[in-house]
Amino acid sequence: MVDVESIINKYYPDENELRHIYIEHCRRVAEKALQIADLHPELNIDRQFVYEASMLHDIGVFRCNAPSIQCFGTEPYICHGVIGAELMLEEGLPRHALVCERHTGTGLTLKYIIDNNLPLPHRELTPISIEEQLVCFADKFFSKTRLEKEKTVDGALKSVAKFGEDCAEKFIAWTHLFL
Secondary structure, rough: OOOHHHHHHHHOOOHHHHHHHHHHHHHHHHHHHHHHHHHHHOOOOOOHHHHHHHHHHOOOHHHEEEEOEEEEEOOOOHHHHHHHHHHEEEEEOHHHHHHHOOEOOOEEOOOHHHOOOOOOOOOOOOOOOOOHHHHHHHHHHHOOOOOOEEEOHHHHHHHHHHHHHHHHHHHHHEEEEEE
C-alpha cells in the first residue's frame, strides 16, 4: 500500500489553492473510478491501486504553466503526465508512473505526438491495463477549473474529441465497458 498522503504532501506542501484544486480533482476522479470498479467485479480491478493512481495521476501539474489552476511552473501543461511519471519513478512506483503518463485525452499515440509536434517522448502514451484505462476514463468527467461539476458523457466526449477521432472512439468504447 502506498502512502498517498505523504507523496501529495511532498509535492504540494503548502495549504493553498493549487493544493485544494489538486486534491479535490483527484478525490472526485478516485470516487468515480471506484464506483465504476464496484459495478464491474467481472473485470477484477485492483481497487487499492485505482485509488492510489487516481490520487496521484496529476502529481506533475505543479511544474506546469497553467495559471487558471494556480500552476505557475515553466513546462507546458501537456507535459504534466510525463512529469508525474518521472516523479513516480523517483518514488519507486513504476505502475503509478504509467497511469500518470498515459492519462492525457484517452492516451496519446506516437502518431498523434509526432503529427502535433508535442513536447513529449516519442512513444505510445496510451493506457493498457484495465486500471490505467479506468483512471483515464474517470478523469475525463472532472475539470480542474470547475471542481464542483461532473461532466456528462457527452461533455466528457467533447473534451477528448480535441485529441482526435481515435480518442473519441476509445472514449465511446470505454463508456460501453465501464457504464
